[in-house]
Structure formats: C-alpha cells, structure tokens
Amino acid sequence: MLQKISYLKYLIYSIIIYSQLNLSQELNCNVTVNYNLINQTESKIFIELENKIEEFINTKKWTNKVYNDFEKINCSFFITVIDYSNNSFRVNFEINSFRPVLNSTFDSNNFLFRDNGVDFKFDTNQSIIFSETKFESDLSSLLAFYSLIIIGYDNDTFSENMGRDNYLYAKKILDFSSSFSNSQMWTPSHNGGRINKFWLIDNLTSSNYQTIKQINYNYHLNGLDLVIEDEILARQNIISSLKKFESINRFRPNSLLQQMFFQSKSDEIFNLFLNFQNKSEIKDLKKLLVNIAPFYSNKWEKL
Numbered sequence: 001m002l003q004k005i006s007y008l009k010y011l012i013y014s015i016i017i018y019s020q021l022n023l024s025q026e027l028n029c030n031v032t033v034n035y036n037l038i039n040q041t042e043s044k045i046f047i048e049l050e051n052k053i054e055e056f057i058n059t060k061k062w063t064n065k066v067y068n069d070f071e072k073i074n075c076s077f078f079i080t081v082i083d084y085s086n087n088s089f090r091v092n093f094e095i096n097s098f099r100p101v102l103n104s105t106f107d108s109n110n111f112l113f114r115d116n117g118v119d120f121k122f123d124t125n126q127s128i129i130f131s132e133t134k135f136e137s138d139l140s141s142l143l144a145f146y147s148l149i150i151i152g153y154d155n156d157t158f159s160e161n162m163g164r165d166n167y168l169y170a171k172k173i174l175d176f177s178s179s180f181s182n183s184q185m186w187t188p189s190h191n192g193g194r195i196n197k198f199w200l201i202d203n204l205t206s207s208n209y210q211t212i213k214q215i216n217y218n219y220h221l222n223g224l225d226l227v228i229e230d231e232i233l234a235r236q237n238i239i240s241s242l243k244k245f246e247s248i249n250r251f252r253p254n255s256l257l258q259q260m261f262f263q264s265k266s267d268e269i270f271n272l273f274l275n276f277q278n279k280s281e282i283k284d285l286k287k288l289l290v291n292i293a294p295f296y297s298n299k300w301e302k303l
Contacts, residue, residue, distance in 0.1 A: 026065070026151050028072040029057040035081040046081065048124045049089075053077065056128040056143055062151060063166070073154045074098045074107060077146075087123040092116045093142075096264075097150040099157055102225035110220075111153040112264040113200065116191055118142065119183045135180035145173045145197060152204070156213055157220040167204045174201055195256060203257045211248045212257040215241045219265070227272075235272065239285060242269075245292040262293040270299050 031054040035046045057077070075097040083090035093115040098107040120139040122128075130140040148170040152163025174197055178186035190196040203209045218241040226234035245258060269289070276282045282303055289300040 025058060025060070026062055026067050026073060027057055027147060028069075028074050029054060030076045031057070031079070032076070033079045033081065035084070038081055038084055040084065045087075045122070045124050049122055050079075052122075052126075052128050053079075053139075053143060056130075056140070057147055060130065060144075060147065062144075062147055062169070073150060075111075075150050082117075087121050089118075089120055089122060091118050091120075093118050093146075095146050095150070097154060099154055099220060101227065103228040108220065108224055108268060109264040110157060111150055111260070113146075113149075113260060114195070115146075115185075115197060118185055135176055138177065138181050138183050138185070141173055141177040141181070145170050145177075145201075148173070149200070149204070153216075157217055160214065160217050164205070167201060171201045171205055174198065195259075199256055203255065208252065209248075209255060209257050211244055212255065212261065215244050216261060235276070238269070238272065239281070239288075242285075242288060242292065246288070249292055258292070262296060266293065266296045266299060270303065273303055276303070 031050050033046050033050040033053075035043070040046070057075075075095070078094040078096075080092045080094075081089060082092060093113075095111065095113050095115070096109060097111040099110040100107055120137065120142065122139055128140050128143065129136045130144050135141065148166045152166030152170070155162035155166060174186055178198075184190055186197060188196070188198040190198065193199075204213075219238055223234050223238035223241060226237065248255070248258070273282060273285060276285075286300050286303050289303075290297050293300070
C-alpha cells in the first residue's frame with residue numbers, strides 16, 4: 001500500500017514538473033532531415049539525428065521568461081545532407097520562424113536564413129549536450145546559436161531591441177565555438193565571406209543596422225497587427241516602414257538583414273498590395289520596391 005502511495009506521489013510530482021517544463025520552453029520546432037542527395041540505404045542515423053535535434057530544441061530553455069503553449073515560437077529546421085561518412089556530416093540548413101498576426105489565424109514568416117556547408121559529427125549513441133562554459137560540439141553550438149537568434153528576432157517584433165540579450169548570448173556562443181572548434185563554419189570567411197553565422201550576428205548586434213530592425217518592428221507591430229482592425233492604416237504604415245530602406249540603402253546597400261527581410265516577406269508584401277485600389281500609391285510602391293529589392297522586380301511588376 002505504501003509502495004502504491006509513493007508511486008502515486010512520484011507520478012503526480014512528475015506530471016507537475018513536466019507541466020512546468022512544458023510551459024517554460026520558448027520554441028515549438030519541426031525538424032526535417034533530408035538525405036536523398038547522398039547514396040545511403042541505411043536511414044537509422046538520419047532519423048535519429050532528426051529526432052535528437054527536435055528533442056533538443058523543444059526541451060532546452062534559453063531565457064528566464066515562461067512561455068505558455070500558445071506563446072511558443074513556431075519554427076522549422078530543414079536540413080539537407082550533402083555529404084556523410086563515418087559519422088561526419090556536411091549539411092545545408094534552412095531555418096524558418098513564424099510570428100502570429102494579431103486577431104488572425106495567420107502566421108507571418110519572420111526569420112528565414114540559409115546556412116550552407118555546415119559541418120558536424122553525430123552518431124546514434126550520442127546525446128546532444130550544450131554547456132554555457134564548455135564547448136561540447138559543433139552541432140549543439142549550432143542549434144543553440146540559431147535557437148537564440150529565433151527568440152531574439154521574434155522579441156524584436158514586439159518591442160524595439162527586446163532581442164538584444166538573445167543576440168549577445170548567440171554571439172558569445174559563436175566566439176566560443178570559433179576558438180575551440182576545428183570547423184571553419186564559425187569564421188567570417190565561411191561561404192564566401194558574406195552570408196554566414198559570423199556576419200548574421202555581426203549585423204544583428206551592430207548599431208549600423210538598427211534601422212532595419214526598426215523596420216521589422218514597425219512592419220509587424222504597426223503594420224500586420226493592424227490589418228484586421230484597420231487595413232488601410234496598416235498598409236500605410238507598412239509603406240512608411242519600407243521607405244526607410246531607402247536611407248540605409250545609400251550607405252549599406254543590399255545588406256544581409258535586408259536580404260533576409262525580403263526573402264521572408266516578398267510574397268507577403270505582394271499579397272497585401274495585390275488588389276490595392278489606389279493606383280497612384282501602387283505605382284509609387286512598385287518604384288520603391290524595385291529600388292530596394294530589385295531581385296524581386298518581376299514580382300513587383302505584377303502588382
């Protein structure tokens with residue numbers, strides 16, 4: 001009888017602890033590992049990698065804030081294996097995160113980044129372990145780095161500079177990893193020295209790109225979040241936000257953060273203004289968009 005009572009107490013305690021842990025996590029991440037590009041008949045290690053990464057991201061806590069289930073940041077990691085041998089992986093990462101739009105069921109693609117040529121080791125008997133004071137592995141550092149970036153980027157859309165502490169933590173991980181890892185993927189020269197982790201965190205922590213972070217904040221909070229309540233005002237605010245790209249374009253044209261913004265937002269902007277009735281304003285908007293995001297000119301011309 002006592003044994004049953006003790007077990008019951010243990011069960012109740014475990015449920016409470018699990019419930020508290022479940023409320024505390026920041027991310028709700030879906031992980032996909034695609035190994036179709038390599039000649040492998042044994043899938044076990046890739047399935048294990050997918051499960052271990054998803055478990056790590058969805059159970060690790062990064063901040064002191066408690067997140068309810070509905071507050072968790074939906075995100076995805078799409079990992080394409082391009083080389084594998086003896087537990088050594090080379091992969092391409094695509095990281096997406098999504099932000100809910102106020103008073104709607106729509107999730108806006110907030111953060112989109114592609115990190116190619118990522119190297120790490122993993123085997124089926126390995127747990128993914130991260131330490132704040134010790135370099136454990138390239139894989140755990142990589143997942144920690146992007147988890148913090150996702151949280152910071154999400155925070156920045158609700159309050160200006162709210163993500164700074166998350167970015168500084170991510171920078172600390174990058175600095176630590178570049179000192180103790182044998183991989184070149186943490187260096188400023190990786191991937192041709194332009195689109196990589198080093199320059200991503202450099203841009204996010206530099207005051208030189210504060211304007212772009214303000215654009216992202218205003219685009220969401222004073223633009224998308226008003227669409228249901230006042231669509232006309234929301235569109236005006238979005239146009240006002242986009243116009244600020246002109247000033248930063250004069251000094252730092254086509255910056256990494258600007259590229260990221262339009263990679264994640266080009267379809268959304270197009271759909272928002274596709275049936276815009278004010279022909280004069282749409283003409284000016286098309287001219288603006290072609291100027292600040294010329295890569296998507298064919299799309300803008302269809303507005």
